[in-house]
Amino acid sequence: MNQPQSTKAFVLKGSMFTLSVMQLFSADLASFKQELEATYTRSPSFFKNAPIILDLQKIAPDAVVDFVNVVAEMRRYEIFPIGIIGGSEMQQQAAITANLGVINNTKPNKTKEVESEPQNNCVIHTKHIRSGQQVHAPKGDLIITASVSPGAEILAAGNIHVYGALNGRALAGINGDKNVRIFCSALNAELISIAGFYQTNEDFRIKSSTATQIYLENEQLQIAPL
Amino acid sequence: MAKIIVVTSGKGGVGKTTTSAAFATGLALRGYRTVVIDFDVGLRNLDLVMGCERRVVFDIINVINKEATLNQALIKDKRTENLSILPASQTRDKDALTKEGLEQIISELQESFDYIVCDSPAGIEKGALTAMYFADSAIVVTNPEVSSVRDSDRILGLLASKTRRAEKNLEPVSEHLLLTRYSLNRVERGDMLSVDDVKEILAIPLLGVIPESQAVLRASNLGIPVILDNESDAGQAYVDVVARFLGETLPHRFIEAEKKGFLKRLFANRKAKKEQ
Numbered sequence A: 001m002n003q004p005q006s007t008k009a010f011v012l013k014g015s016m017f018t019l020s021v022m023q024l025f026s027a028d029l030a031s032f033k034q035e036l037e038a039t040y041t042r043s044p045s046f047f048k049n050a051p052i053i054l055d056l057q058k059i060a061p062d063a064v065v066d067f068v069n070v071v072a073e074m075r076r077y078e079i080f081p082i083g084i085i086g087g088s089e090m091q092q093q094a095a096i097t098a099n100l101g102v103i104n105n106t107k108p109n110k111t112k113e114v115e116s117e118p119q120n121n122c123v124i125h126t127k128h129i130r131s132g133q134q135v136h137a138p139k140g141d142l143i144i145t146a147s148v149s150p151g152a153e154i155l156a157a158g159n160i161h162v163y164g165a166l167n168g169r170a171l172a173g174i175n176g177d178k179n180v181r182i183f184c185s186a187l188n189a190e191l192i193s194i195a196g197f198y199q200t201n202e203d204f205r206i207k208s209s210t211a212t213q214i215y216l217e218n219e220q221l222q223i224a225p226l
Numbered sequence B: 001m002a003k004i005i006v007v008t009s010g011k012g013g014v015g016k017t018t019t020s021a022a023f024a025t026g027l028a029l030r031g032y033r034t035v036v037i038d039f040d041v042g043l044r045n046l047d048l049v050m051g052c053e054r055r056v057v058f059d060i061i062n063v064i065n066k067e068a069t070l071n072q073a074l075i076k077d078k079r080t081e082n083l084s085i086l087p088a089s090q091t092r093d094k095d096a097l098t099k100e101g102l103e104q105i106i107s108e109l110q111e112s113f114d115y116i117v118c119d120s121p122a123g124i125e126k127g128a129l130t131a132m133y134f135a136d137s138a139i140v141v142t143n144p145e146v147s148s149v150r151d152s153d154r155i156l157g158l159l160a161s162k163t164r165r166a167e168k169n170l171e172p173v174s175e176h177l178l179l180t181r182y183s184l185n186r187v188e189r190g191d192m193l194s195v196d197d198v199k200e201i202l203a204i205p206l207l208g209v210i211p212e213s214q215a216v217l218r219a220s221n222l223g224i225p226v227i228l229d230n231e232s233d234a235g236q237a238y239v240d241v242v243a244r245f246l247g248e249t250l251p252h253r254f255i256e257a258e259k260k261g262f263l264k265r266l267f268a269n270r271k272a273k274k275e276q
Helices: A031-043 A066-075 A091-095 A108-115 B016-029 B044-048 B060-064 B099-112 B126-132 B144-160 B184-189 B196-200 B216-224 B232-243 B258-276
Strands: A020-023 A051-055 A080-085 A101-105 A124-125 A134-137 A143-146 A153-156 A160-166 A169-172 A182-187 A191-194 A197-198 A210-218 A219-226 B003-008 B034-038 B083-086 B115-119 B136-143 B172-180 B206-211
Touching: A031 A066, A066 A091, A080 A091, A091 A101, A124 A134, A134 A143, A143 A153, A153 A160, A160 A169, A160 B216, A169 A182, A191 A210, A191 B034, A197 A219, A219 B126, A219 B206, A219 B216, B003 B016, B003 B196, B016 B034, B016 B044, B016 B083, B016 B115, B016 B216, B016 B232, B034 B044, B044 B083, B044 B216, B060 B099, B099 B115, B099 B126, B115 B126, B126 B144, B126 B258, B136 B144, B136 B196, B144 B172, B144 B196, B184 B258, B206 B232
Parallel strands: A020 A051, A051 A080, A080 A101, A124 A143, A134 A153, A143 A160, A153 A169, A160 A182, A169 A191, B003 B115, B003 B136, B034 B083, B034 B115, B136 B172, B172 B206
Antiparallel strands: A182 A210, A191 A197, A210 A219
16 A cells, blocks of 8 residues: 655655865864955855855864854855855864765765866868868867868767868767757868758858858757858 | 879879870979889779880789889880880770779888889779879869869868778878860850869969960870970970979969960961971
């Protein structure tokens, strides 16, 4: 017999949020107050009602932090510290006493920061793309710093930038992204496509001798000067 | 170490064999030891254009299959010193021409020659790919006509990807555009692509322009490379081409509206013929 949901008072779920972190450099309350005032003056509403995590990684493990006053001071500016991250066991205990949550953070987080180098999925070609050649950027943008001959085919999951004449076939947003664009210095393409919406060059409508961009608007390809 | 030059085009009938014969002869006339190789197995023409078809005993396939030595197959040109021809087979299958076999021949040739000119067959199949594989330089023969230009573009793509230099990431094969069968009249009438049109599409340096000329057919039928016909415009153009390849800077003749000079030459030729 299933318990109908309406009799439950709450349900626990896992979820992810992006939170601002305030990394403390010292446990000195006076300088903290000064800094807080200066920050608030600079941007009063930016942190308003924002839940903040206090990061203790940069302060000495034996430094005594007056959490009660820190919290009180922040609340005066309508900023809501909700927990701490990092810090020694002594500091964690003090935080709990001040009704702050503790996020268990161990070294792995730091190494993660170092490891996650910006992944560049952009593919760059510097030579003329000749007839019969096919060039592909499966995950990101495609940049070609030369011209693309008729009979050549260039494809990208992201945007396509041709710093030269685009005379071949260009297909952008091949994974379905409708917001990508095709840019070129001159246009006489045989076929253009964004996210599967394509157009061939009958009647030479796809022609321009100046810098041009192509984008999708209401599922129609628009060709406009840059 | 000999420099290997491939004469290629993609499109058929644009002037590869005519050019190979004339260019190789031109290099030899300049004193360089030159060998010209016919890669068109089954449809060999180079021996006809060079005028040595009656002296072919062994061919490149015989050498690859170790049925003859290189020296037995090489034919020394009777007219021009320093020039030799390695003919293709007429009866054998194209598959007999392998990269490995060719590599051996080339290493042997490199010891006794300064230039190795490879006359490529048309198309983009094994024959053409084998002819271009070991090249250091490429002469891309193009007619000022849309299909030829498109096919030359395709060949340029292959030169940049399917050659030894491309595969080993060495300095790329140097590319040279040779525009053949150029007719100034037709360009001016707007019927034919101009030099600038072709240069813009292919974007490689222009080695030379060979004007449409009756001398080419005459030379072919006589078995004399057209460069040896000093009087003809085509012959003279090929002389310029060889000079430019060797580093000289020369203005391009036969492409400008030198109308007066053109007519003068035309009437001079007619007069000469009448007097004969």
